[in-house]
Each structure stands twice: as C-alpha cells, then as structure tokens.
Amino acid sequence: MATRIPESPKVGMVSLGCPKNLVDSERILTKLRSEGYRMSPDYAGADVVLVNTCGFLDSAKEESLEAIGEAIAENGRVIVTGCMGKEAEVIRQRFPQVLAVTGAHQYEQVVDAVHEAAPPIPSPFVDLVPEAGLKLTPRHYSYLKISEGCNHRCAFCIIPALRGDLVSRRPDAILREAEKLVEAGTRELLVISQDTSAYGVDIRKQPRMWKGREVVPHMTDLARELGQLGAWVRLHYVYPYPHVDQVIPLMAEGLVLPYLDIPFQHAAPSVLKRMRRPANEAKVLERLRHWRSICPDIAIRSTFVVGFPGETEADFEYLLEWLDEAQLDRVGAFRFEPVEGAAANALPDPVPEAVKEERYARIMERTAAISATKLAAKVGRKLDVILDAVDDEGGATGRSMADAPEIDGEVFLRDVHGRAVGDIVRVTIEDADEHDLYGTPA
Numbered sequence: 001m002a003t004r005i006p007e008s009p010k011v012g013m014v015s016l017g018c019p020k021n022l023v024d025s026e027r028i029l030t031k032l033r034s035e036g037y038r039m040s041p042d043y044a045g046a047d048v049v050l051v052n053t054c055g056f057l058d059s060a061k062e063e064s065l066e067a068i069g070e071a072i073a074e075n076g077r078v079i080v081t082g083c084m085g086k087e088a089e090v091i092r093q094r095f096p097q098v099l100a101v102t103g104a105h106q107y108e109q110v111v112d113a114v115h116e117a118a119p120p121i122p123s124p125f126v127d128l129v130p131e132a133g134l135k136l137t138p139r140h141y142s143y144l145k146i147s148e149g150c151n152h153r154c155a156f157c158i159i160p161a162l163r164g165d166l167v168s169r170r171p172d173a174i175l176r177e178a179e180k181l182v183e184a185g186t187r188e189l190l191v192i193s194q195d196t197s198a199y200g201v202d203i204r205k206q207p208r209m210w211k212g213r214e215v216v217p218h219m220t221d222l223a224r225e226l227g228q229l230g231a232w233v234r235l236h237y238v239y240p241y242p243h244v245d246q247v248i249p250l251m252a253e254g255l256v257l258p259y260l261d262i263p264f265q266h267a268a269p270s271v272l273k274r275m276r277r278p279a280n281e282a283k284v285l286e287r288l289r290h291w292r293s294i295c296p297d298i299a300i301r302s303t304f305v306v307g308f309p310g311e312t313e314a315d316f317e318y319l320l321e322w323l324d325e326a327q328l329d330r331v332g333a334f335r336f337e338p339v340e341g342a343a344a345n346a347l348p349d350p351v352p353e354a355v356k357e358e359r360y361a362r363i364m365e366r367t368a369a370i371s372a373t374k375l376a377a378k379v380g381r382k383l384d385v386i387l388d389a390v391d392d393e394g395g396a397t398g399r400s401m402a403d404a405p406e407i408d409g410e411v412f413l414r415d416v417h418g419r420a421v422g423d424i425v426r427v428t429i430e431d432a433d434e435h436d437l438y439g440t441p442a
Contacts, residue, residue: 008036009118012046017054019192023145025052035120043074047118055083057337079113083162097369104163120308138174140422141188143179150194155276155344168200171215171350172208186424188232197238220246227255251295257401258298267322268315301330307356308336309347330408368434375432385427387413409435
C-alpha cells in the first residue's frame with residue numbers, strides 16, 4: 001500500500017512596510033517551508049496567519065492594526081511580528097486574542113510561535129525548500145539585505161529604537177545568498193539596509209574568504225564582488241559619505257547599475273540641523289557634478305520631507321532652488337508626520353497641515369517637470385530594459401537601469417515577441433512623459 005503523506009499546516013502571510021520587512025517575511029516563510037509548512041494564499045485556508053507590521057509612521061501603525069483586525073476577523077488565529085512588535089501592549093490591548101507578538105527580525109521567536117499554534121508534521125517527503133528560499137517578489141529580481149539597524153539618530157526617525165544599532169552581515173554570507181539567488185533565476189539584486197553606505201563599520205576588521213580571495217566588509221568591496229555574479233546590482237538607502245565616491249567608477253565599468261538611492265530629506269541647512277542630518281548641501285552638489293563627470297548616465301533618486309517643524313517659506317524655497325540645481329532623476333516627497341517616540345515631536349513651530357499640503361504639491365510639480373525634461377532627453381537613445389510583464393499581443397512593461405521596481409518609472413514597450421519576464425532587452429526609446437518611457441525593441 002502506498003504511503004499516505006499527512007497534510008502539513010498552512011500559513012498565511014500579510015507583509016506590510018518597506019522592502020526590509022519583505023525580506024524578513026521571505027526569511028520567515030523560507031524557514032517554515034523548510035519544515036514542511038504549506039503556504040496559504042487566503043485567510044480561509046490558513047491554520048495560522050502572520051502579520052508582519054510596519055511601525056515607522058502613525059499612519060503605518062494604523063494600517064498595521066487594521067491588517068491585524070482583518071486577519072482576526074477572517075481567520076482568528078494570528079501571530080504579529082515586525083516593527084510594531086515593540087508596542088506589544090498596544091496590540092494586545094486592542095486585540096487580546098492574538099496568539100503571539102514578536103519584534104522586528106526575531107525569526108526564531110516567530111517560528112517558535114508558529115510551532116506552538118500549528119505544530120509541524122515531520123516528513124522527509126515534504127521538508128523541502130527551493131535552493132533560493134521562498135520569495136514574495138517576482139523570480140527575476142530579489143532584495144538582498146546586507147545589515148540590520150542604524151547608527152544615525154535622525155530627529156524624525158525611530159528605526160534605531162525599533163531595530164537597534166547597525167549590525168552588518170558577513171560578506172561571504174551575503175555573497176553566498178546572492179549567488180544562490182542568481183543561480184535560481186534572479187536577474188537583478190536590490191541591495192538594501194537602513195544605511196547601505198555604512199555597511200561593515202562594525203566588522204571592518206573581519207575580512208572573510210570568498211572564492212579563494214579575501215573580501216573586506218565594506219560597501220565598495222561588496223559591490224564589486226556582487227557585480228561579478230552576472231546580475232544587475234542596484235544600491236538603495238545610501239548616505240552620501242565620502243567613500244561613496246569609490247563606487248561611481250564601478251558604475252562606469254558596468255559592474256554596478258548607475259543608480260544611487262540617497263535619502264537627502266532636505267537641503268536647507270537650518271532644517272537639516274534640526275533633523276540631525278548632514279548639512280553640507282553645497283558639497284553634495286559638487287559631488288553630484290563629479291559623479292556625473294565619471295558616469296554621465298548615473299541616476300540619482302531621493303526622498304524629501306516637507307513641513308518639518310520650523311521649516312519656513314524661505315527654507316522651502318531654498319529646497320526648490322537646490323532641486324533645480326541638483327537635477328535629481330527620481331524624487332519622492334513626504335509630508336512630515338509626528339511619530340511616537342521621535343525627537344522631532346518636541347520641536348517648536350509646527351507647520352500647519354494646509355501649508356504642508358501646499359508645499360507637497362509644489363515640490364511634486366517642480367520635480368515632475370525636472371523628470372519630464374530628463375526623460376525627454378532619452379528619446380532616440382537605446383537602453384537596456386528588464387521586462388517585468390509580457391502579454392500575448394506583443395506588449396510589455398519593464399524598467400531601465402534608472403528605475404527600481406515599484407518606486408520609479410517604467411518603460412512601456414510594443415512589438416515585443418518571443419520574450420519572457422526577466423529578459424533584458426535592448427530598446428529604442430520613442431517617447432516620454434513626466435515619469436515613464438515608451439519604446440520598441442531595437
């Protein structure tokens with residue numbers, strides 16, 4: 001008689017927040033799948049539901065609480081993890097029926113809670129996991145987390161309180177994970193952390209062997225090694241430290257994508273000082289010019305906060321003028337929002353909500369105009385595009401080297417035949433608007 005394999009428990013996952021949370025969710029699911037758990041695409045089929053929360057802003061906390069409430073209403077057996085796990089009392093007070101609450105990147109505690117809620121069924125027939133782990137992103141791109149925590153103490157941010165100080169991963173462990181991802185089909189590695197440019201400062205004297213050579217835990221050395229794996233390498237959350245200059249030649253050589261995600265947050269010196277951010281904005285403009293002289297195609301994306309306490313109209317105009325000179329390729333903006341536990345909450349001279357909205361509209365209008373001009377200059381050029389979606393009628397959507405998934409623009413293509421998601425195609429750009437490009441295979 002054939003052996004009947006018992007059905008293992010099913011786990012559902014709701015993952016909120018930033019890509020770093022997404023990586024945490026992937027690690028949790030990979031561990032659970034390796035123990036034989038199955039994944040459920042809906043509440044009804046899950047034996048237990050994990051909600052990976054975000055706690056960065058009050059609005060994000062409310063979204064997390066709503067997700068917990070929905071999971072309880074639809075399933076009833078819920079485990080909460082992630083950044084908001086720091087506020088376990090708040091969660092339990094509102095939802096006393098949650099089975100467990102754990103903090104950010106507490107993988108073992110989450111898995112232990114799942115074991116208790118839905119014990120695994122050991123079986124050599126089901127204890128299998130794909131070589132690259134389970135992914136919540138498409139197969140052709142992957143987030144690669146290189147460190148946890150942050151050593152900065154920005155006035156508006158509570159990430160260090162949630163995730164602690166910087167803890168860098170061993171470079172050989174990162175490279176081993178990246179290699180497995182590429183072997184499993186990843187065509188683009190998105191390097192993330194709270195502060196990618198600070199990678200290795202805590203373990204700088206601990207080089208590791210990789211492929212018979214020593215690798216120093218430093219952003220430049222790591223980027224160079226990643227660039228030899230055969231996939232696009234995109235750097236996110238980079239502070240403009242002086243040593244970032246060393247990465248630009250790697251972009252000119254084609255080892256790393258000509259793209260930097262730098263969270264400038266503001267440009268007015270007085271606002272940067274209140275934010276507890278580096279305030280030498282003139283030097284930043286010089287460095288941007290220097291980077292472009294080495295790698296003309298480098299794309300710079302950034303985020304800015306408007307309406308920070310004490311921000312005057314003169315401060316905001318300064319920011320707009322700085323943006324005109326900086327000519328950043330991609331810009332996101334946020335209205336300042338007080339976050340419980342942030343030092344900025346105690347600052348005087350809060351900016352009225354109506355003024356925040358007006359300034360937000362102005363900065364988005366200004367940066368959209370800059371983006372439209374820069375994209376129009378690409379019409380007629382040939383660019384490499386990675387395909388994110390392909391239909392049966394020759395249409396496709398992809399991204400150029402200047403576009404990260406979900407946060408930047410897209411390239412809309414026609415007459416694409418015989419291509420699949422993840423392919424990198426040479427494209428002639430035929431048109432552009434404020435945020436996107438349009439073209440056809442060259």
